[in-house]
Amino acid sequence: MWLSIDPRSAKPVYQQVVDGVKEAVAKGLLGHGDRMPSVRELAAEMTINHNTVARAYQELERDHIIEVVRGHGTFIAASRPRPDHEDRVRELSGRIRELLIEAHHLQLTDQDLLNLFRSTAEEWHRERRRVQR
Amino acid sequence: MWLSIDPRSAKPVYQQVVDGVKEAVAKGLLGHGDRMPSVRELAAEMTINHNTVARAYQELERDHIIEVVRGHGTFIAASRPRPDHEDRVRELSGRIRELLIEAHHLQLTDQDLLNLFRSTAEEWHRERRRVQR
Amino acid sequence: MWLSIDPRSAKPVYQQVVDGVKEAVAKGLLGHGDRMPSVRELAAEMTINHNTVARAYQELERDHIIEVVRGHGTFIAASRPRPDHEDRVRELSGRIRELLIEAHHLQLTDQDLLNLFRSTAEEWHRERRRVQR
Amino acid sequence: MWLSIDPRSAKPVYQQVVDGVKEAVAKGLLGHGDRMPSVRELAAEMTINHNTVARAYQELERDHIIEVVRGHGTFIAASRPRPDHEDRVRELSGRIRELLIEAHHLQLTDQDLLNLFRSTAEEWHRERRRVQR
DNA sequence: GTGGTCTAGACCACC
DNA sequence: GTGGTCTAGACCACC
Numbered sequence: 001m002w003l004s005i006d007p008r009s010a011k012p013v014y015q016q017v018v019d020g021v022k023e024a025v026a027k028g029l030l031g032h033g034d035r036m037p038s039v040r041e042l043a044a045e046m047t048i049n050h051n052t053v054a055r056a057y058q059e060l061e062r063d064h065i066i067e068v069v070r071g072h073g074t075f076i077a078a079s080r081p082r083p084d085h086e087d088r089v090r091e092l093s094g095r096i097r098e099l100l101i102e103a104h105h106l107q108l109t110d111q112d113l114l115n116l117f118r119s120t121a122e123e124w125h126r127e128r129r130r131v132q133r
Numbered sequence: 134m135w136l137s138i139d140p141r142s143a144k145p146v147y148q149q150v151v152d153g154v155k156e157a158v159a160k161g162l163l164g165h166g167d168r169m170p171s172v173r174e175l176a177a178e179m180t181i182n183h184n185t186v187a188r189a190y191q192e193l194e195r196d197h198i199i200e201v202v203r204g205h206g207t208f209i210a211a212s213r214p215r216p217d218h219e220d221r222v223r224e225l226s227g228r229i230r231e232l233l234i235e236a237h238h239l240q241l242t243d244q245d246l247l248n249l250f251r252s253t254a255e256e257w258h259r260e261r262r263r264v265q266r
Numbered sequence: 267m268w269l270s271i272d273p274r275s276a277k278p279v280y281q282q283v284v285d286g287v288k289e290a291v292a293k294g295l296l297g298h299g300d301r302m303p304s305v306r307e308l309a310a311e312m313t314i315n316h317n318t319v320a321r322a323y324q325e326l327e328r329d330h331i332i333e334v335v336r337g338h339g340t341f342i343a344a345s346r347p348r349p350d351h352e353d354r355v356r357e358l359s360g361r362i363r364e365l366l367i368e369a370h371h372l373q374l375t376d377q378d379l380l381n382l383f384r385s386t387a388e389e390w391h392r393e394r395r396r397v398q399r
Numbered sequence: 400m401w402l403s404i405d406p407r408s409a410k411p412v413y414q415q416v417v418d419g420v421k422e423a424v425a426k427g428l429l430g431h432g433d434r435m436p437s438v439r440e441l442a443a444e445m446t447i448n449h450n451t452v453a454r455a456y457q458e459l460e461r462d463h464i465i466e467v468v469r470g471h472g473t474f475i476a477a478s479r480p481r482p483d484h485e486d487r488v489r490e491l492s493g494r495i496r497e498l499l500i501e502a503h504h505l506q507l508t509d510q511d512l513l514n515l516f517r518s519t520a521e522e523w524h525r526e527r528r529r530v531q532r
Numbered sequence: 533g534t535g536g537t538c539t540a541g542a543c544c545a546c547c
Numbered sequence: 548g549t550g551g552t553c554t555a556g557a558c559c560a561c562c
Contacts, residue, residue: 008333026237096253104159120229182539200407204547204549217349292503315554337534337562362519370425386495
């Protein structure tokens with residue numbers, strides 16, 4: 001299964017579902033046109049409440065990650081440039097800013113953080129390649 | 134003032150205070166030995182409750198960002214290595230991983246993200262230098 | 267009930283809750299996976315404010331004694347090694363040092379104190395065995 | 400000087416003075432008949448408030464560690480068996496009990512704690528011998 | 533129903 | 548004057 005839920009995490013369960021789907025898509029485990037499990041199927045498989053899954057799907061639809069086709073089911077959407085692209089890049093930049101502050105308090109230099117960035121990216125791509133085989 | 138509070142933000146007010154102090158320290162606006170406003174002063178200035186400020190100060194003391202001198206006031210602590218340093222670096226790596234996923238959905242390449250990282254860091258340091266003068 | 271609160275004690279109420287839970291876990295009255303009373307239940311039972319219990323639970327969660335499952339309840343966590351283990355052992359050593367000084371003023375020899383240590387430990391384990399049955 | 404004060408400590412300053420005097424006596428740095436600095440002298444030397452020292456001296460007098468001779472000064476008292484000896488031993492036992500609980504959560508066995516006790520006692524006596532020479 | 537946050541106002545220990 | 552604790556009561560997100 002491309003999703004795992006930790007009910008003890010501080011991250012809300014619905015957010016874990018949203019992030020899990022986004023991660024699976026980014027890894028290529030789910031791609032354009034793939035059928036998603038129904039809200040109730042996924043809820044049963046993860047042993048979580050179906051309302052929680054429904055909320056996650058709503059969020060994913062708003063983000064154009066999935067598409068709901070009435071009477072047919074839910075599918076992974078085609079990835080395409082988003083109208084609010086600039087806003088999102090700005091938001092990403094804000095999160096990088098937070099990393100810089102956190103790194104400062106961990107007494108990491110920018111170079112340390114850059115190295116951590118590089119090694120995390122490499123690890124991430126290794127993982128991607130592994131799951132796709 | 135080195136702090137601003139947005140009562141409509143999704144981020145809890147006490148967390149905004151914590152993050153605001155950490156940012157001011159990282160920028161060099163506050164440094165070792167500087168006196169912090171008293172709990173009640175800061176509460177009045179930000180028009181928030183003194184309990185909210187007290188909670189933020191307690192969190193900052195636990196994180197060794199500030200030091201409380203009973204009956205005298207609160208001061209910025211000397212920065213020093215933390216015992217759970219490795220845990221925190223791992224957590225930082227997790228947040229970088231989330232950025233990589235988000236970047237994928239924005240159709241940014243790793244190189245794009247690296248460039249964003251670099252420009253954000255530059256901007257951050259420009260800001261730091263500006264406020265320190 | 268595995269907890270009792272003395273409102274006249276010099277020890278803060280929230281700290282009494284924290285220590286009471288830690289003692290119950292050490293005694294085996296509470297173990298991994300056991301459900302804790304909800305914040306409001308415990309507050310009602312002890313006739314203290316729910317905020318006070320909430321503060322204690324937050325402290326216990328930070329110490330990895332309990333785990334909060336959002337919207338479901340609070341459970342005793344599995345015990346596991348802590349990253350700041352060495353700091354805590356050093357702190358324990360400091361407390362032993364204080365006992366040695368106190369013992370000196372009570373004109374107890376080190377051997378007396380060692381004997382007191384042994385008899386207290388035996389009594390503690392007897393109590394543990396009794397409550398577990 | 401046989402006393403050092405850390406204003407940043409969580410321990411109240413007056414308590415640090417009390418404990419510091421008790422430690423100096425236990426180490427043999429101060430002994431029966433030795434003259435204590437006056438409240439104002441000690442306050443000046445430690446750069447703390449004289450009311451704080453006065454409170455510490457009151458506590459030390461109540462504990463029969465020091466004796467105030469009107470018009471002459473303050474002196475270290477002769478150590479002698481105390482009427483509430485049993486109460487104090489019971490209190491000591493309570494503190495040992497707390498150590499046992501803390502040790503449990505640090506996953507130390509009773510034997511580990513006993514070893515820590517022994518090594519702390521050895522270190523303490525080494526320190527005593529060193530300062531007495 | 534679960535815990536998390538916040539305000540308002542009180543009282544306390546410490547310095 | 549400083550921070551720490553507690554109550555009472557409200558509102559919120561999550562499940």
